[in-house]
Amino acid sequence: RFCNFEKAKFKSCDLKYCNFHFCKLPVDEIKSCLPQEPNLRRDLARSLRSNFLAMGDKKSADIFLNIEIQANEELSKSILLSRTQYFKENYDLIDRIWEGLRYIASRLSGLIWGYGYRVDRLLMSFVFITIICSLATYFLGINFIVDPDTSPRSLSFGESILSAFSGTISVSVLSVIPTSLLGKLILLAESFFGTIFLALLAATFYRRITR
Numbered sequence: 001r002f003c004n005f006e007k008a009k010f011k012s013c014d015l016k017y018c019n020f021h022f023c024k025l026p027v028d029e030i031k032s033c034l035p036q037e038p039n040l041r042r043d044l045a046r047s048l049r050s051n052f053l054a055m056g057d058k059k060s061a062d063i064f065l066n067i068e069i070q071a072n073e074e075l076s077k078s079i080l081l082s083r084t085q086y087f088k089e090n091y092d093l094i095d096r097i098w099e100g101l102r103y104i105a106s107r108l109s110g111l112i113w114g115y116g117y118r119v120d121r122l123l124m125s126f127v128f129i130t131i132i133c134s135l136a137t138y139f140l141g142i143n144f145i146v147d148p149d150t151s152p153r154s155l156s157f158g159e160s161i162l163s164a165f166s167g168t169i170s171v172s173v174l175s176v177i178p179t180s181l182l183g184k185l186i187l188l189a190e191s192f193f194g195t196i197f198l199a200l201l202a203a204t205f206y207r208r209i210t211r
Contacts, residue, residue, distance in 0.1 A: 016040045020051040027060050034067065038078065042071035062117060069106065069115055076103035113200045122204060126168065126197050133190050134164035142183040147175035163187075168194030 001021045010029040016037075030048060035041045045068035052061040079099040082088050091099070106115075114121030138160040143152040146159065155163060155176070163176050167190030178184045 015044060018044065019047045022054055023051055024055065025051070027063060031063075031067070038071045038075040042068050042075065045071060065115075065117065069110070073103055073106050076100070076106070113204065116200075116204055119201070119204055122197070122200055129190075129193050129197070130161070130164045130168055133167065133186060133193075134160040137163060137183075137186055140182065142186065143179045144176040144183060145179060147177075152179045164190055167191055168197065 002023070003020075004024045006024040006026060008026060008029065010026070010033045013033045015030070015033050016035045017040075025048070034044060045064045049061045049064040049068060052058075052064065076099040078084075079087055079091050080096050080103060082091060082096055109115050110121070112121070112125050134157075137155055138157050141154045143154055144163075145152050146155070159176075167187050176187075178187055
């Protein structure tokens with residue numbers, strides 16, 4: 001507690017059961033001494049993340065948050081596969097299925113919104129959804145009534161992108177009215193995913209600000 005290890009050197013140290021509270025630590029030195037066992041690495045990374053948050057070092061806290069998540073995924077995957085005798089003896093089929101679901105959920109969380117702290121991954125997901133919706137609108141040749149026109153027509157590629165973009169963020173960039181059920185479903189999907197995106201974006205920013 002309350003120690004300054006900022007200029008300390010850690011080489012081949014066993015930190016498996018260590019806890020740090022309000023300590024200044026060299027990030028690279030500590031990372032080189034993390035345990036190989038995923039459960040112990042996860043617990044130590046969690047302790048280090050809390051320590052850096054308490055010290056107001058959010059950048060270092062994010063580094064160990066990422067290590068904690070990866071270690072947790074590695075542990076869930078090891079339990080799911082149960083390739084060693086230890087896992088076979090200590091985890092039954094229900095445990096393996098549950099850990100498999102946790103592993104999939106964690107991977108999807110990282111893929112879609114970067115585990116709640118990576119804004120770049122969330123923005124990439126938004127761009128991907130927008131492109132998919134615009135391509136579906138364009139290649140399926142769905143007819144819309146485009147203001148100020150009165151006759152239904154298919155959208156150009158640029159109009160498809162504008163329509164998908166405005167639909168996902170609920171901003172009237174291009175006024176279109178679908179004339180078919182499929183067109184209405186696509187617009188509904190754009191609005192649905194856009195609402196989720198804005199909610200996740202707000203949650204991500206709130207988490208980064210309040211940590």
